[in-house]
Amino acid sequence: MQLQNGKERARNSTSSLVPSASPPNASAVGGATSSTYFGHDREEVTRILIQALSDLGYSHAAESVSHHSGFALESQPVSDFRQAVLGGDWAEAEHLLLGAATAGTASSGSGVAANVPGLVLLPDADRSLMRFWIRQQKYLELLEQRETAKALSVLRTELAPLYQDTQKLHFLSSLLMCQSPGDIKKTADWDGAFGQSRQLLLSDLSRFISPSVMLPEHRLAVLLEQVKNYQVSGCVFHTSSTSPSLYADHYCDKSNFPSQVMCELHDGAGDVWQVRFSHDGKRLASCGAGHYVIIWEVPTFKVLLKLDGHVTGVGDISWSPNDTMLVSCGRDNQARIWDTRTGLLLRLFERFDEPVSSCVWATDGLSIVLGSFDKDRALCQWNLAGERLFTWTKKHRTEGLALSPNGQWLVAMDDNKLLHVYNFVTRELEYELELKCRAMSVTISEDSQFMLVNRQDGEIHLYNIALRGTLMRKFVGGTGGDCVIRSAFGGADESFVISGSDDGKLNIWHKNIGVRLFMLDAHKPRCNAVSWSPTDACMFATCGDDKKIKIWSNSERVRQYEMDVARNGVGPRSTGNGYLVDI
Template identity: 45%
Template sequence: MRPDGLSSTNGFSQAAYGSTSRKASLNGQQNTSANGESQSNGAVKPLTSSYFGHNREEVTRILIQSLYELGYGGAASTLSSESGYQLETPGVATFRSAVLDGRWSEAERILVQSFRNMAPKNGQKGASEEMLVLAEDADRSEMLFYLRQQKFLELLEARELGSALQVLRQELTPLNYDVDRLHALSSLLMCPTELLHEQAGWDGPISSSRERLLADLSKSISPSVMIPQHRLAILLDYVKQGQIGNCLYHNTAEAPSLYSDHMCDRGDFPLDVTANLNQHIDEVWHCGFSHDGTKLVTAGQDRTVLIYDTSTFTVLHRLNGHLDGVAFASWSPDDSKLITCSQDRTARVWNAETGRCLLTIDHHCHPVTAAGWAPDSESFVTSSFDANSGLCHWSMRGSPLHTWKGGFRTQDCAISPDGRRLVAADTDSKLHVFDFHTYEEVYCLSLPSKPTSVAISRDSKHMLVNLAEGEIQLIDMETTTVVRRFRGYKQGSYVIRSTFGGAAENFVVSGSEDSRIYIWHKENGTLVETLEAHTKGCVNSISWSPTNPGMFVSAGDDKAVRIWSKDPERHRPIGGASQRGGISSTGFPRTSALRTTSTF
């Protein structure tokens, strides 16, 4: 049979996975003591003996499971025979086989019998061979519902509608469990076969969906008799994540080796300024690498947008046309286009290869603060301080596809890489999250102070929100939980943008009003580095190269764009003392709406 969802081609059979194995002596005779102690060459090895402080039985059974999963069925059988430990009880093996083979009556009989007879808990001996040891919180109705739901969906896919209706009415409905889900299943009776999987959130009866069903059911079965799927792999993941979590400078997408303890060298981290770009003549407010890492865009108060070749950092294009400072720029997902957002109340779309302006959005009545691209690079969203159209979705023809109502002014916006969510930072200390396909608001979060920027991780699971009070929050996009808070940098008067950094986005990086760059470890919140970054004023924006983990860029009020990487000579050409922002590089106080957190 297939253990943990693996096919029999991996080298083991149903009997091998679930059988009761006994240890064989050298003369071929089985020799197992009555109290469960196994013997080898006359030596007694108690089952309670430990392996470097770990339970010997647990370690051995997990190894047996892993050998089967790796396809080493013979080795797994040998280990079971030599150790005297069985992987699963006969009842669990029979139940597993019944579920994976679709023998629903047999699976249900074992399940009902286990609840009726209250099988011993915590792996105690003496249970019937065809009973399961259930977890303390096991719910009979829930487990039966899962089994019968699978049966119902398989009948639907086979277009046996009469039998499916009978299961729905006579087996699922009487359980009175998850009424909303029951109604959803009822609606599937009229669903075309080709849409069944998508509508049901189900991937079919053969292999994967039954394996997933078994995994769900196993959560209600004591792990003492049914080890959770892929247990060794999960434990090894914990080990690797623990090593990454303890490595402050972990900056590689490759997982640590299991052969040795892991620690990255600080000397390999990008802590030195290796290039200064001084083409701007005023404060630089934004910087950003293209997705393929071959280009860099910078923009600022001098109304200029510059595109650089990152192999030499020579200027490829100087984009002119905005009549006021440019606060934001965003590459399309395919890097063919660039959108820039300005205080002149317009957003412009440019051809990234030629530098030609393709489209100008002049709909907004107040400064355009940010923009985000749809995954297909054929439409985009603009955000603005314009309360009547603070958030608009546009086609590449310049026609509005949707305008969100609600009367809020938007400081920043971002679309998740998977295209599911649109996040808008409201100047009224709120964060709006919309379904980008339906335009409906999914939830709205109240924040302790005004949000000034939002960034979404590459896996679309988390967002970083900068708050005017000087705190960065890492928020789970599904649960809305604040996973971590990052403090220590300076923010209060101006827009500061943070971002994810590193090869696997292991870091949170932010500029600051004290001319410094702050780098935190994302997983444990430790402040890894504080860099004396620019000569005066704010460090407004940071961008980490998506293709070169050893490089990032900063943009500051001192008119400079700085390239950070590893300098073999450890030379850091930064001059002048740091000073807090408050006066612009022109010598005049900053009063613009985009550069401050004030609103109209």
């Protein structure tokens, strides 16, 4: 159990600047000035600048701005509270907290200008929880100092009366058994009184304090990041993976967008159903009607391995988190795990009664989840030794599945127009999402917040997973049918939705705007699947029923690739650069 109150570790504390010669609400020195700065409140802008200068290490400049403007970064009570927490004066910290007003009351005012004689808390502030956090820090520091008797007294008389979470209190009491300060820090995931723990405590406490008297940490940096994100979200052809400059508005030229075929790879064994880039972007795996999986080198696209073992078509593949293994599942009712460096078969799983439809890796790389048409083993977790660890359901077939990158959500499609969303950690069913049309495939975004569902009618729906499947957007224009069509998130910051189509077209939409940017001729008669490189915003792969894999990029990259092939003789047309591993 972790004891950090917040999720992010603060690295720098912000100085408290309280001018002694001028009141906090004094007019700017040097004469009358406007109360606004280009439409923004002058005091707010100035205080944010003072904080930013302190964050940047320009303390003298921050003091100068505070002095000349007459605006304080914080009121004296806030400064006292900050120093009490950072200095370990727990009695003073609680005293100041006890006298705090609540924002919106007559005594709280609206900001530093009100000169409130105490802290101002937000209306939803949990005072008991704030006191618990303070006393928890006090308790841990006493344990660190080996003041066990005093720590026990704090636990019994100060912490226990405030908190009803018996599991948390039991964990805190178990720390009394630690043999050394190092054991305490490791067990509690806490770095001690002289680490960042007090600053982290202050950060968490500040979330309950009105921003009018205590600015949120690094406020200017947060605002600038929001500006960047807003500009990126509206960049129609966003291809830059670097952070936008603050000097100019962000813009990506359409010519840099990958919309041209750079090269074609020929499977030679039949329709290609699936393509997936490795996590490091250095390899591409493909599978389909042929009985083997091909691994291609990126960016030369030479054949590295042909993994031959299935006796019929291979429907799905998945790279392990570290890309050293790959699982394949086939129409031959079996799943296999391969070593992607040597091509050797590592594990052949027990034969199912019906085809294995889909596969994903657990985030720790120690187990996989297989979906199958076999109802007795429709959705199961397996270890790498081939042992079944858990079965979620025996009520329906599983036609497709996806696991979120953070390891929290497991989404399974059945054959009855239902999506089943499980908590992968607890293995409990969170909710079911009823669809009006049969789902053909599902994929989850890199931030684990959203899922794309391809439907039989050709539409693609974007759902918020955490909000119990709230429909966020529909992407229309593709065609559907009875065959599996796959879509994907992709591009810089996953700004785009890309999908195959039953009519052989390739469709690309802007994820946030919802506008279709491209409809390109891709494969005939059908474009089955797509995969955008996770490390190259200007490259993606498609595959189809024409037995081809196509690699797409922008015009400049296409010209450069053709020049490299002509000059060096490298590329997918070269022969003798791969080998077949026959199991």
